[in-house]
Amino acid sequence: MVRPVPFASLTGPLGSPVDLYQGDALSGLPRAVAPGSVDCVVTSPPYNRKVAYGAYDDDRPRAEYVRWVGRASDAVAKVLSPEGSLFLNIGGAPSDPWLPWDAAREVGTRFRLQNVIHWVKSIAIDRELAGKQVGLSGDLAVGHYKPLKSRRYLHSGHEYIFHFTRTGEVELDRLAVGVPYQDASNVERWQSSGSNRRCRGNTWFLPYRTIRFRAKDRPHPATFPVELPERCYRLHGLGRIRRAADPFVGIGASALAAARLGVPFVGFDLDAEYLSTAVAALRKEGAVVPTTTGGTDRRRARNPTLK
Numbered sequence: 001m002v003r004p005v006p007f008a009s010l011t012g013p014l015g016s017p018v019d020l021y022q023g024d025a026l027s028g029l030p031r032a033v034a035p036g037s038v039d040c041v042v043t044s045p046p047y048n049r050k051v052a053y054g055a056y057d058d059d060r061p062r063a064e065y066v067r068w069v070g071r072a073s074d075a076v077a078k079v080l081s082p083e084g085s086l087f088l089n090i091g092g093a094p095s096d097p098w099l100p101w102d103a104a105r106e107v108g109t110r111f112r113l114q115n116v117i118h119w120v121k122s123i124a125i126d127r128e129l130a131g132k133q134v135g136l137s138g139d140l141a142v143g144h145y146k147p148l149k150s151r152r153y154l155h156s157g158h159e160y161i162f163h164f165t166r167t168g169e170v171e172l173d174r175l176a177v178g179v180p181y182q183d184a185s186n187v188e189r190w191q192s193s194g195s196n197r198r199c200r201g202n203t204w205f206l207p208y209r210t211i212r213f214r215a216k217d218r219p220h221p222a223t224f225p226v227e228l229p230e231r232c233y234r235l236h237g238l239g240r241i242r243r244a245a246d247p248f249v250g251i252g253a254s255a256l257a258a259a260r261l262g263v264p265f266v267g268f269d270l271d272a273e274y275l276s277t278a279v280a281a282l283r284k285e286g287a288v289v290p291t292t293t294g295g296t297d298r299r300r301a302r303n304p305t306l307k
């Protein structure tokens with residue numbers, strides 16, 4: 001089996017390798033890394049919502065799309081370790097709310113669905129319902145708001161993160177992403193457990209960072225914030241990740257999160273421009289391109305922006 005040549009290979013600020021490949025991840029990922037050598041995959045495939053990607057047509061017949069997501073999970077199954085986690089982020093259009101679930105059900109024929117996490121992008125909290133101890137001075141509405149012109153549908157402020165494992169029994173590091181107990185009545189409980197933190201639960205408020213210039217600051221139509229993969233890696237357990245992967249890496253949020261945490265990473269995307277943006281973001285973060293690795297010249301020939 002011929003190993004693909006990386007589009008770019010970098011060393012992250014904590015010394016961990018980051019390998020980015022241009023090409024079809026469904027065939028490429030199992031050729032790029034050894035079976036069972038990936039412990040955590042955090043990924044977001046296209047959602048089949050006619051998004052204008054550079055190199056991918058996001059408008060397939062629905063049934064074909066669902067089957068394709070299943071085939072993408074086959075590629076993950078080939079490289080994931082027995083105790084590995086696949087965090088699959090998918091959002092639905094208000095007019096087709098079943099699509100993420102249909103895709104998840106397809107993946108569920110290969111993996112066990114262990115958790116369903118709700119990625120909340122925006123939320124409104126009434127001061128009165130938050131309770132006095134929270135100290136809100138007024139009602140709160142925070143996060144990304146995408147207005148929707150409709151008399152039928154509500155603005156969609158959330159997406160799913162389906163957490164799949166092979167057995168449904170993979171232990172997680174829940175307190176690594178835990179939150180402090182708020183309620184004084186729980187003091188006794190957390191003192192006896194030796195920790196003042198509790199499980200965060202499955203609703204994660206992760207807003208997008210506010211940007212000024214879309215084309216420069218986020219040149220991709222459908223990203224997730226870096227905090228999302230970071231939280232998934234921590235939840236799986238940083239000490240148990242030998243390598244993380246993302247078959248649909250886009251402009252590199254999952255790569256950046258891995259590099260920040262010192263987790264070795266491999267990612268794929270069809271689009272060279274997205275990958276170049278990912279490389280630039282990684283370099284801004286302190287990642288460097290090693291000059292001594294074999295193949296650097298070939299990679300530079302494919303991607304002249306590499307130094």
Ligand SMILES: C[S@@+](CC[C@H](N)C(=O)[O-])C[C@H]1O[C@@H](n2cnc3c(N)ncnc32)[C@H](O)[C@@H]1O
Pocket residue numbers: 023024025026043044045046047053054055056220222223224225247248249250251252253254268269270271274
């Ligand atoms: C939802 S986006 C992922 C964005 C990414 N999470 C980020 O934050 O930048 C899906 C990506 O999948 C890529 N893609 C589509 N089909 C692919 C394939 N067969 N192999 C690799 N990448 C693919 C698209 O180019 C697009 O960048």
